[in-house]
Amino acid sequence: MVVTAFLHGLVALLVAPALVGLIRWVKARLQSRRGAAPWQPYRELAKLLRKERVVSQHASWVFRVTPYILFGTTLVVSCLIPTVLAPTGVQVFGDLIAVVYLLILGTFWLALAGLDPGSAFGGMGSSREMTVAALTEPTMAIAIFALALPAGSTDLGQIVRRTLEMPTSALGPGHVLAFAALFIVTLAESGRLPVDNPSTHLELTMIHEAMVLEYSGPYLALVEWASALKLFVFCVLLANLFVPWGVALSANPTAIVVGIAAVLLKVAVIAVALAVFETRVAKLRLFRVPELLSASFVLSVVAVVSAFLGR
């Protein structure tokens, strides 16, 4: 069990920066730019990890521990989700609800760190980030319920196994609607367009980038790595909860190699889809974002109703 968690954490840790790089590269090509190579984020992380840390004189220990906590929670989350392997039996650590609350734990501390140096940018980012986080949570809970209802469990591995056993359920209305709802949640939670723009630093529309403005050096590396991990986690959830084929069911070497290949392929497809989507849409005004999030909430409620009636 612990070995599985370790494997999942390792895969996420290694692959996540490439996912961000891939999205940026595809976006650049779609916009007729040459773009940096997909492995550029690794170079950036290596550079940042060697740089000096500069911390504001007004900041407290909260600012200094937050990068570690954020990185730690996101890494733990990526250990808990069935990236490659969905073992039989129930996970010892936690289920989908634990995953959601662990992600909030990271967001909570990052928002505090945004307020800590006393800059208006950080406060603005924190306030907006917490608004978006608070509004996505009901959608996530209901979407989880829509998935857990047919599987009879909130355990991620069980949901994957159940869909594999009954392939037709992946096309059921409950499943498809929950997918749509979770897709919007993914956009909001990982700070993608149209909710937040990951490539701007100096616009007043920014959320995440404003919050982490004061970070530098290894701290910034950890924060960037954590947001890449978070994006990877959501992509894996989208990929494996809804299209679970390829996920290894037992821990034999071939199945694991197939599992890794399958998840890489699926996440790459989602990355390309995200890049295309981000190229096509414009950033929403901040106060229009709640409308998008309530649309995803309605989707998830309809998902539950159809999952319930279609049992």
Next chain:
Amino acid sequence: MTPLSALFVVVVPLYALAAAASVWPARRAQIGIGNGAAAAGSAAALVVGAGALRPASDALAAVALLPAGSFAFRLDGLSAVFLVLIGLVGTASGVYAIGYSGDYRRSQLATMGIAQVLFLSSMILTVVAANAFTFLFAWELMSIAAYLMVVTDGSAETVSAANWYMAIAHAGFAAVAAAFLLMSAGELTVGFDVLSKVSHPTALKNLIFLLALGGFAAKAGIIPLHIWLPLAHPVAPSHGSALMSAAVIKMGAYGLVRVSFDLLGGGPSWWGGLVLALGAASAVVGLLLALVQQDLKRLLAYSSVENIGIVFMGLGASLLFRSEGLDALATAALVAAIYHALNHAAFKGLLFMGAGSIVHATGTRNMELLGGLIHRMPWTAALFLIGACAISALPPLNGFASEWLLFHTLFGAGLVARPVIGVTLPVAIAALALSGGLAAACFVKAFGISFLALPRSGEAAEAHESPLSMRAAMTLLALCCVALGLMPGAVTSLLARALVEPGAASVVSAGGAVELVSPSGVGRVAPLAIGALLVATIVLAALVVRAIVGGRIRIGDTWGCGRLVHTSRMEYTAAAFAEPLRRVFRELYRPTEDLVVETHPESPYFIQGIEYRSDVNPWIERVFYRRLSRAVERAGRSMRRLQMGSLHVYLLYLLSALIGLLIASAWL
């Protein structure tokens, strides 16, 4: 010696000592012995309660003290759980008050000391009451104690708050008393054990339930009866606020469990649905109102409305599942509700005491005047942060464990056959999730604005750390937050054994002491394992970073777009932090905005001053009470017509009343 007699033999003398010391002429005795004895007595109650966590009840013979009725006491599992809760909060508040009450005058010390003892003893009496007479007596005593506690400061604001409290508490008392009178057919001294065996006609049973629900919801601060709570809790001395928010409002939950589960034995499914809906509304609206507060203690008070709402959601779900015949889920929901009540006692007590430390250090509750306290009050800041994480349901602390269990219980909707319930329960799940997300936002604001960044006033810049006793009390509660979170399996199995029956404990404790298992057995979580994994990754990351760059950190300035001086005016404020959510939920808040721009008489382009004023005007707090107060006024006006000041007319009233009575008596 039975636990109940131990309770009376040990706790009563200690509380008597505390009361006597509170009115003693020497300040030191008032503060030290008064509060110390109250803490010791509460600790004894905690120990007795912990020893009695089992379903078997332990009764004491009825004691006739007053001609009007006789007192009777009983200690069963449900009482024991609440005894533990009261004991825990009482111990912490007593210890805290030793350091906190130094600034008060002698007369205030006496009021506070008496109020504290009255509070603790009336709550203990409430939970060990074995007949309606004892229960109502203790219930009323509790209201009086709260009144005393609230008016300690003596300002106009406190008196108005206390009057609101008294009005609603008495309306609630009337409802509860009516419920008991109906239940026992007028005989208030009939024991609860006899009452629980009486079966009532359906309509009467529903009426009793509704009256009891109204009364207990008023005590608990359920929306729309919550209006007194954010007025009264903030103005009391902080250990009193902690007692009221952490323990007293739980008495509403206790009363509801005692009456609807124990005495009435459950009811139709709309009972559960009603309680669940009230709880969900309180959870969401309470937090939305908490979010826009600038007064730290008022924010905490509104958040109590949210948490008691979560407790009521659990109770409602339990009633609902029971009426559907899903006993395992009903047990799990009841356990989740009581578990959350216990958790809320720990973290809300902690948070109110943290807020009290801020008031003690700076003299203000207004967050817009705070900031930067983490540098001056490192202990209080760290302890407050633990409480903030716990109340936001962040793993691996205790708020997470109880909300996880409640989530899983509500997921049990999948087992309900009736589509109406199965489809509406997800709305409750959404309410719970929304309140969880809003709680995180609210407590980022509460902690971040008060403790982080630069001080926004001279008082905050000069703040000092609290004395040892205050820190000790907060540390005790913080440790409880951690322990209750890391050992969820142990807590839930104890609760299930105490609340239901030994066999039912297996429903929620299949995973051992450190693991929580969902009632259907398919989801599980081990906060201890998550916490260990988290600590391991954090330490590893820190070691790796240290190995690469060493421990050196350069201290610089906050980046300010080239600006040279950084002042607290450039920080985000509490009001600004909540602004996005205030816009999203504009319909609830109905904000008023007032912008006055003062320009130079020569040219409108030279602005001399800008004044911006904004307030929220939540209709949900007004609509109900405006109508009520109008109706009362109208009734008063029509009554006034009777009173015309002429003695002859009054004699006529007397005469006609007398004749009327004579006729009536002849008739009957």
